[in-house]
Amino acid sequence: MKIEISKMLQKKKKQIIDLWMKNQLADAGLREDLMSNDELRVQSEELVDALLKRLNEENLADIDSSDFDEIYEILGGISITRARQGFSPRETGVYIFSLKDALLEILQQEFKNDATQLYNATIKVGKLIDNFGIVTFETFIKGREEVILRQTDEITEISTPVIRVWDGILALPIIGTLDSARTQVVMENLLQEIVNTGSSIAILDISGVPAVDSLVAQHLIKTVSATRLMGAECIISGIRPEIAQTVVHLGIDLSNIVTKATLASALKYAFSILQLEVRKKQSNSVKI
Amino acid sequence: MDRRTMATMTTTPVTVLNKDSMLIVKEQDVVPFRNRVKEYATKIGMGLVNQTKLITAASELVRNMLRYGGGGNTLIEVVSKGRENGIRLTFSDKGPGIANIEMAMKDGFTTGKSLGLGLPGTKRLVSEFDIKSKPGEGTTVMIIKWKNG
Numbered sequence: 001m002k003i004e005i006s007k008m009l010q011k012k013k014k015q016i017i018d019l020w021m022k023n024q025l026a027d028a029g030l031r032e033d034l035m036s037n038d039e040l041r042v043q044s045e046e047l048v049d050a051l052l053k054r055l056n057e058e059n060l061a062d063i064d065s066s067d068f069d070e071i072y073e074i075l076g077g078i079s080i081t082r083a084r085q086g087f088s089p090r091e092t093g094v095y096i097f098s099l100k101d102a103l104l105e106i107l108q109q110e111f112k113n114d115a116t117q118l119y120n121a122t123i124k125v126g127k128l129i130d131n132f133g134i135v136t137f138e139t140f141i142k143g144r145e146e147v148i149l150r151q152t153d154e155i156t157e158i159s160t161p162v163i164r165v166w167d168g169i170l171a172l173p174i175i176g177t178l179d180s181a182r183t184q185v186v187m188e189n190l191l192q193e194i195v196n197t198g199s200s201i202a203i204l205d206i207s208g209v210p211a212v213d214s215l216v217a218q219h220l221i222k223t224v225s226a227t228r229l230m231g232a233e234c235i236i237s238g239i240r241p242e243i244a245q246t247v248v249h250l251g252i253d254l255s256n257i258v259t260k261a262t263l264a265s266a267l268k269y270a271f272s273i274l275q276l277e278v279r280k281k282q283s284n285s286v287k288i
Numbered sequence: 289m290d291r292r293t294m295a296t297m298t299t300t301p302v303t304v305l306n307k308d309s310m311l312i313v314k315e316q317d318v319v320p321f322r323n324r325v326k327e328y329a330t331k332i333g334m335g336l337v338n339q340t341k342l343i344t345a346a347s348e349l350v351r352n353m354l355r356y357g358g359g360g361n362t363l364i365e366v367v368s369k370g371r372e373n374g375i376r377l378t379f380s381d382k383g384p385g386i387a388n389i390e391m392a393m394k395d396g397f398t399t400g401k402s403l404g405l406g407l408p409g410t411k412r413l414v415s416e417f418d419i420k421s422k423p424g425e426g427t428t429v430m431i432i433k434w435k436n437g
Contacts, residue, residue: 177319211322211340213347214405242340249341250348250409251395 005107005121006055012106017041017048020102029094034085043078047099050074060124063131072135079139089140096136100129160186162193169270170199171263173238175208183219187226194232201270202227205263207238217252224257233258233273237266302376302432306366313359318350321362325377328364332373334435342375342433345413348406349379349429355400357381357427367432374415374434382426389421 009016021041024030035043050071059065075096082092103125111118160182165171172190176182190202204223209216220236227234237260239247247254260266271278308328310321325346329339353360360381367376386392393411398404410429411417415437421427 179315179318211344211347213344213351214403214409215348215351218403242337245337246340246344246413249412250344251405251412252403252409 004057005124006052006057006060008110009055009103009106010052012110013048013052016052016102016106017045019105020044020048020099023098023101024095027094027098029091031087031091034087044099047071047074047078060128063128071132075132075135076139079136080143083140083143089137092136092140093133096133097129099132100126103129156182156185160189162189164193164197164199165203165267166270166276168197168199168274169201169203169267170194170197171203171205171267173205173208173263176210178209178216178219180219183223187223190223191226191230194227194230199232201233201235201273203235203237203263203266203270205238205266206236206243207240207263209238209243212243212247212252214250214252217247217250217254221254221257235260235266235269237261237263302367302369302374304365304367304376305373308364310362310364311359312350312353312362315354318347318354321350322347325364325375328366329375329433332366332375332435334375334433338433338435338437341413342377345410345431345433346377348410348413349377349431352406352429353379353381353383353427356386357383360426369434372434372436374432374437376430376432378428378430380426380428385423385425385427386419386421387423389419393419 021037021044024040024044025037054067054071056067059067078095079092082095083089087095104122107118107121107125111121159175160172163171163173170190170193172186174186178186190204193199194202204220206212206220212220224234224236235258236254239259239261258269260269306328308324310317310324312318312321322343326339326343329342334342350362353362358381360379360383363376363378363380365376365378367374391397392407394404395408396404407419410431413433414431415434416430416432418430419427420429
């Protein structure tokens with residue numbers, strides 16, 4: 001006699017949930033501090049409900065079946081809420097895999113006398129639950145990746161601000177490594193801002209660049225040349241002593257470019273080009 | 289600056305105290321690698337100037353490896369010779385190799401569009417420099433920067 005696995009499991013729903021709950025409660029790793037037993041039961045019942053409702057003989061062997069979309073959604077939800085509540089990925093994994101234990105126990109009771117059918121059913125159910133486990137992990141990692149991607153976007157956005165320090169003087173502090181993609185953004189922002197503000201002097205501050213190798217230097221030289229083509233003068237500031245030594249040893253020729261040790265001295269130089277003068281007034285306020 | 293010839297450089301007997309390797313396959317690996325080198329250099333108490341020189345040299349060679357060799361493997365070692373400690377970096381790729389090393393070591397020579405200072409500049413930045421390359425088989429560059437060198 002061939003018993004339909006899905007029908008049989010549907011009939012034993014209550015038993016499955018009870019068994020699963022019993023397994024979970026018996027587990028030493030149960031996190032009662034993060035989730036009450038009642039909540040756990042509600043969550044587990046929802047999952048078993050959805051699973052048994054959708055399960056039939058055909059899709060049992062087909063883990064990609066669209067019938068399981070709803071279950072994947074529930075699993076995704078569980079994975080994300082659990083991640084937020086502070087469960088570790090392992091705990092969420094154990095939660096899903098303990099359902100397998102419960103299901104297999106039921107199967108074992110049912111197919112006590114039929115080894116072949118027990119074997120077949122075990123393989124199928126095992127595969128299905130393994131796939132559920134994978135889905136929860138994927139969702140967990142996807143959640144984390146989204147956070148990282150968002151942060152990367154934010155960093156690129158805020159990392160190249162063009163500051164108007166004075167009428168006709170722009171400053172661009174560069175923090176981090178200058179690679180080709182970054183140089184492109186820096187150059188675009190800077191050239192656009194030169195047009196927008198009609199500035200005649202741009203200060204590139206590299207205090208925040210950890211190392212200047214020949215590629216970074218080449219990018220700097222290109223940016224300076226482009227700025228000059230726009231009719232503006234470009235000053236590179238923030239050259240630290242160790243950077244100066246390294247650049248000399250590397251043999252990079254920056255002698256055609258005005259360079260200053262600090263942003264302050266670059267600003268002072270810019271003032272002198274624009275023939276501006278900063279003086280101390282008697283009332284201590286700064287006036288030009 | 290160290291101006292010994294390449295032949296004597298390779299024969300320097302050193303003791304390896306600690307080693308670590310890192311695979312470089314994309315441009316995003318450059319910064320983590322540099323930070324790793326910096327970590328080791330700080331650990332042995334290398335000064336800021338030498339640290340910057342080493343990091344710049346490492347950055348130069350890693351970029352070369354990515355650009356011309358299509359990525360490769362790097363080895364970071366803490367080495368000692370007598371009372372002197374240092375960092376040894378080995379970069380090996382399986383790229384097309386360098387046809388004429390002598391030309392590649394000249395200032396301003398490049399097959400790409402760069403400044404042509406990578407290899408000769410790196411040599412000036414470090415204490416010991418060794419390059420081996422076979423066309424069609426790949427390139428291996430080894431550099432040592434002594435703590436006070």
